[in-house]
Amino acid sequence: MAEMKITTTAPVTASRQKGVRRRSRTIWTLATVAVVGVVGAGGWCVHNVAQVLDGTQPVSCDHAMRFAAAQPLPDSARKAECVHGQWLGIQYRAEFHIPRPDFEAWLRASYPTAKPLRTCTPEGELCVDVQMPEDTTPPDSKGIVRRRIADDTSIDAWPLADGTLRVKLSAYTV
Numbered sequence: 001m002a003e004m005k006i007t008t009t010a011p012v013t014a015s016r017q018k019g020v021r022r023r024s025r026t027i028w029t030l031a032t033v034a035v036v037g038v039v040g041a042g043g044w045c046v047h048n049v050a051q052v053l054d055g056t057q058p059v060s061c062d063h064a065m066r067f068a069a070a071q072p073l074p075d076s077a078r079k080a081e082c083v084h085g086q087w088l089g090i091q092y093r094a095e096f097h098i099p100r101p102d103f104e105a106w107l108r109a110s111y112p113t114a115k116p117l118r119t120c121t122p123e124g125e126l127c128v129d130v131q132m133p134e135d136t137t138p139p140d141s142k143g144i145v146r147r148r149i150a151d152d153t154s155i156d157a158w159p160l161a162d163g164t165l166r167v168k169l170s171a172y173t174v
Contacts, residue, residue, distance in 0.1 A: 057083060057084045057085060058081075058082070058083055058084075059082050059083060059084040059092065060082065061073055061080045061081075061082040061094055061096070063082070063084075063092075064082040064084070064092040064093075064094045064169075064171070065094070065110075066149075067090070067092045067149060067150055067171055068092060068094075068110075068130075068149070068150050068153045068169060068171035069110070069111075069149045069150065069153070069171075070106075070110035070111070070153070070169070071106055071109045071110045073094075073096060073098075073106070074098065074102050074105070074106055076098055076099055076102045077096045077097070077098045077102070078096065078097045078098070078164070079095075079096060079097045080094065080095070080096035081094070081095050081096070082094040082095075089151075089172055089173040089174060090150075090172060090173045091170065091171070091172040091173075092150070092169075092170075092171045092172070093168070093169065093170050093171075094167075094168070094169040095166070095167065095168050095169075096166075096167055097160065097164045097165065097166055097167070098164060098165055098167060099163070099164050099165070100159075100163075100164070100165050103157060103165050103167060107128065107155070111128070111130045111153075114128050114129075114130045114155075115128070126155075126156070126157040126158070126165075127154070127155070127156050127157075128154070128155040129152070129153075129154050129155075130152070130153040130154070130155065150171035150172055150173060151172065151173045151174045152171070152172060152174065153169065153170065153171040153172075154169075154170050155167060155168070155169050155170075156168045
């Protein structure tokens, strides 16, 4: 008769069990970090796109003034907040406080031909609708004219108790 060989598996040692647990824990940790990273990055992208679409994406006021074809804000401008939005057109909004003489000088330097309108928003004291200069941006190699400035800009200003003006500028493409 043939001899039967009986083989036994090596007993599972405690150190071997720790290694398996350690690898399992590492895999779960890496998987968790990957999922959180992907979800976080997706949320960040959705947040930024939503800000652009609803016109609340913060932007530098220098950038907003360039788009509005205006001079940079003077140093006396305070509480300046500028936002950007884009849906069917591009829009930049700026709001700031500025002493009246500085505002008038900035307005003359930015828009020498601008004339105040007779009709204002109910709370506005000074309203200006700026006729933007003709855009002379040449077409690119594909024949597309890429606009660098707004089609229209409107400015509303009203006095505050501290003697400054609260100014709202809105520049947009059509």
